[in-house]
Amino acid sequence: MYVIMKNDVKRLKNLFKKLRSDFVFKTLTGSALSSLSTLAFALYNVYLGIRYGALWNYCTAIYYAILALTKACTVYTERRLSLSFKDEAALLPIRVKACLSESVVLLIIDLTLIAPVSLMVTQQRALDYSAITAIATAAYTVYKVAVATKKYNTARKQSNMAVMTLKRINFKEAMVSVLTLQYVLVTTFGNGVDSEMLPLCASTTFFIWALLVIQSLTAVVKAVALVRCVC
Secondary structure, eight states: OHHHHHHHHHHHHHHHHHHHHOHHHHHHHHHHHHHHHHHHHHHHHHHHHHHHOOHHHHHHHHHHHHHHHHHHHHHHHHHHHHHHOOOHHHHHHHHHHHHHHHHHHHHHHHHHTHHHHHHHHTOOSOOOOOHHHHHHHHHHHHHHHHHHHHHHHHHTTOOOHHHHHHHHHHHHHHHHHHHHHHHHHHHHHSSSSOTTTHHHHHHHHHHHHHHHHHHHHHHHHHHHHHHHHHO
């Protein structure tokens, strides 16, 4: 028993040491854990959709669920490749193709986001969201924006493609959480998206959506260029 506990303690020490020294491993581990929070927020939006009959919440839940799945697949793919291949030269073409596939998926779901975004802007009736819902959404938004900002600053100098993909996913989560918070606040403490709020909601919503699409499109273009160069 003592030997087993000693080995477990040693493994934990090695794990923490690797988390401190290996930025890519730290990012992959953190992203795997954060995908659970993304999935939890998706389920929370399903609950809100059922309780308040808001189609926006259902659409947001689907979007977050796809982001969580994409994040998990990115982490799994990078981890599997790094364990299967020791030759970086042989690994590079596979990583580039995986990055292209992930970028295309993110672009597609960003383009389809126009449907729920349109629903949000054209929402006329006020919903009786509770104060707890508004606070929970605000807390999640602050958390996601803080994480995205930190990850973006620390990942700027990284060349690992999986890290770059995860950075983009964190950014998308943060931006959509801002849209969700806007929707909750307008419909809860206002009169819905009425004639006074429509210009503001439409402009901010379209700006964020366009930013997401441009980011994904740029990533696809860069990935295609890398595929042509490497493969």
